[in-house]
Amino acid sequence: SLPPGGWAFEFDNDVYPDTDDTAEAVLALRRSGLPDAAEPIGRAVRWLAGMASRDGGFGAFDADNTRELCTRLPFCDFGAVIDPPSADVTAHVVEALAKEGHARTAVVKRAVVWLLKAQEADGSWFGRWGANHVYGTGSAVPALIAAGVRPGKPAIRRAVAWLEEHQNDDGGWGEDLRSYDDPAWIGRGASTPSQTAWALLALLAAGERSAAVDGGVRWLVDHQRPDGNWDEEHFTGTGFPGDFYINYHLYRLVFPISALGRYVAASNEVRES
Template sequence: TVVPLSVVRSLEPVHELPEGRDVHELFTEKDVDLDFKPDGLPFTSWRNTFIYLDRFIKTIGKFPWKPLRKKAFRKVEQWTLEHQEGEGDWGGIQPAMLNSLLALRLLGYANDHPACVKGMEAVDRFLLEKDGRLWMQACVSPLWDTAIAANALLDSGLPSDHPALVKAGEWIINKQVIKRGDWQVKNPGAEPGGWAFEFYNELYPDTDDTAEILLFLNRIDIADNRWKLSECQRAMNWLLSMQSKSGGWGAFDVDNDKEVLNEIPFADHKALLDPPTVDVTGRILWMLSKWGFKKQHPQVQRAIQFIKERQEIDGCWFGRWGANYIYGTFLVLNGLCAIGEDMNAPFSRKAVRWLEGHQNEDGGWGETCQSYQEPSLRGRGKSTASQTAWALLGLIAADEAENTAVERGVRYLIETQKDSGDVSGSWWEDEFTATGFPIHFFIKYHMYQHFFPLMALSRYRRAAGGSEQ
């Protein structure tokens, strides 16, 4: 996104709107003045230093003599073309795709140039049309959804050699990334082997998807078991190499945690980085346990310490990729339980008390996305199927299956299960419960409302001894 956007920012194209047309609906009262103003002198803070430095650079940029500008444009052009997938995508996400196409257009590429044609075809694949409405998705998540759905089906009792699961497993293995991507900049010694989020994204596999997929592949039986195990070993090697020095895992990179960079004016979303997070690390611990890793393994010990050091004072954990503290707490408890941590230890008891204390009167759990901006709202919000399932999964992992809070949560899911309509037999929620950029950008995964409740109810049934309670 950033590299092609530098071309757009440099050339500053303008599209004149017809009289009476504007884009005022994109702005709120807070956006009246979008200028960055320092609150002190240079060097009194990183923020102030970067603001003054930004002003200085922009002043220099107004000079007509730019001896390196053509060379810079050529390098951006080359980089953009090299990062286009064979199918036309860039990074598998809409912002990168649109900005890359815009940059190429500004650099003189015609609309019928092969790179632009393929790029527009990729954009078209992100469009949805239903009931006379047309909208664009920010991204698609087929590997992520397939792996979690398959794990939920396995939890529900579907046989490990069921044709649907075997078909999904073989498809996923064939989507494995075996090409070096931008992650090699900070991790040059590792061989590729992870999985990405989208259909087409060879340069940016992520650790979260890779862990969820390895959880799934470990549980299924396919005809060519040697092939499965060899590809899983390749993925495991890559995933272990992506652990940061702090002991945690980020989603896409290693040690991408220089918080000072979020003070650059351009980084106003405070999401320029990909630091290690407890939710991703918890899922990876969960996966490692299923592949035979023990607490004594050095990388496991570092991950456990990373997680414990980041528990909030009231007992919960932050969720970077799901809203929010309910999500983080669920994944941490599952990971620590699976790897063999004592669920009667103080850290677990504090987390259990936090989940109990944030259950809604209807028996469910919910958390507004505003909790990223207002910590007092964490764990608070309208009950949703996915967030209720996360809370239940966390409590069940903490050996609380007989807790009355769990019984009430299970009852909530059963009573809100639909018995008619498009989602008959499943659940529906209007809320966005996943996170792109905290505070600024949230996602609704339409599968979350289906497979997480199934997973929670299945594990409850197993934890309760298979009773029909």
Template sequence: PQMNTFSKLYLALLGQFPWKYLPAIPVEMVLLPQWAPFHIYKMSSWSRAMLIPLAIINHFKPTRVLPGEKQLHELYPLGTEQSDLRLPRSEPFWTWRNFFLRLDDVFKFLSPLRIRPLRRRALEEAERWMLERIGKGSDGLAAVFPAMLNSLIALRALGYSKTNSVYAKAERDFAGLFVDDPEDFRIQPCLSPIWDTAINIISLAESGVAPDDPNLQNAAEWLVNKEVRIRGDWSANNSYPQASGWAFEYNNVYYPDTDDTAMVLMALRLVRSKDPQALNETFRRALDWQLSFQCRDGGWAAFDKNVTTPWLEDMPFADHNAILDPTCSDLTARTLELLGYIGFDPKTRSVRDAIQYLIETQDEDGSWYGRWGVNYIYGTWQVLRGLRAIGQDMTQDWILRGRDWLESCQNNDGGWGETCGTYENPSTKGIGESTASQTAWAIMGICACGDLDRPSIQRGLRYLLSWQKPDGSWDEEKITGTGFPRVFYLKYDMYRQNFPLLALATYVNYRSGLGHRPSFYHCDL
């Protein structure tokens, strides 16, 4: 089957793929020290959370035999006995991929010989690592579907009963992802309350809701109380001593991220706090935490710092296209946007390095890749908005090329759209049926460059207004959020509401000369 290793492993659990053709995931990797060329903290946080329980599963190889009528014989028209289902080698002999595949052959040769003196100790350490991260403060391992599912299977393989309190909590957390409504049953990949709350606060505040509105104050207070105050996995690559930041989900203390943290801080700056001194302390702590994540190339990644070792992508179990946590333009620009709103000195080296990073990551046609939203429309909007906020001259040629690219892909109906297929085929960037959220992003990106009378802006605004429903909402069937490019994507139900609102508010505020609402936190740099 043409699928990644993780999917094949799930088939193997049901007896539908031969274990012998799966790459080994040696659990001993949890014992490797941090000075080694490879260790678990060289991987992205989501890969780490998926792979450690998978390494336990790979050791025990639990298999459920399906009845004949449920066998997936159609996957193997010629049967599995006469088929070579191994991962193919690359044509050049000396490549990292071929090196790892030969190493995998060595692991498989040694496995029947039971030459694995550290296996028991490694299994115990993997179990301890996993239990620590599914306990208090976490709604499941990394609070994301693949890791949570893998941890449930791993716990059963380790001998945990269904009535065991640890397993029972993990099962409850997993069930929290279920959506069972009259039309459908589905499992969400994760929950996004912190992200959604922050964007909603920003959209409401920028649209004119008073900064001391009780609803905004309650929402901001809820966010403040969700600040992470333990040094999680990120501390393996970032020596910053203070814990802070916000996660994506309700409770995920080991994995706060820079994207949510930037968005939360942009929301908190807009709300009048009942305790200004406490807000200042929280803001300063979180801001310093955010700044500590700037990577060597000047950009920001999501969960870790400098997790960019390129040869790891050639590991046999790294074909999910996300073993690294690379820096990206959208996160870097969002951090600049935050810094601009709170009066951070634009002449500091961190800002200069970030701007240079954005210059270097711009595509030839003027667009920017969007790692966490679909796709080039998302990336280009966020970069232009961030550059305006930090005080860049928006008439510079390289910046206007971004605006011009957005205008070049406006649809005939006045809106903008782009599909997840652009991650597979970048030549289709900026092409797609118009959506409310992507139209809003494009409008805000073009507005950031000035000249609010441009026809593209006016046509975009007319599109949003003409498609707005009588109750004030918008419909949006297309997916515009990104999880892992080329693997899975996210449909944020709030995007079709909060971003059009923010786009309309942005236009009105720019037109009135207000720009953006004043901040209740100001930098002392």
């Protein structure tokens, strides 16, 4: 059996961790510099590696939970009883494992292959736990770069082109939740802080220093409140696509700060070179 080592999505849950939150916890702990972080990171890395599905991808809570027979039961009115691998979760696990020095392992290599196969024909990735293709693409590109995929590779260039094509005239990015049901809304919607940040994180990871990046940064700067936070009227968290969505209040703060921080760091690197 797989030794425990994950973190859960919610408070007071000590028995059902998920790979998505565990990957983000690893990324946070490795940046903390705390000397006692090595042991929990090691346990988490082992647990994450053991949660890969047979096809190479990662679901959020289970491995290989893909049998659709249970969705045909009379009392099951949506497909959320299964947990197939998704691009956003797989990407977060890949990024965490790669940054912990495991980019060349079989687990990460298979997950990278899974991600590349999961890319949509238009260059984006579907977002299972965040709205929607902006989230999926904003997760996949940094993960692939962390795993050693070169910024010039076709998959990355197609993703960059998709993001730039779907940037709003005001400089930000947004994607309406209707995109889960109506393809006409994919990549379209009013600009939001979290979705603008997701797009920026992908573009910056791909090495972009373009007008699109500058426009997104300007949008975030111009829309920051005097108290340092951002307003976000639209929900950008996904519970079950087509059924319910979530307003994560920290999304509007955490992701813009991350994107702006990486923009500043990238700008400093350019000056120093």
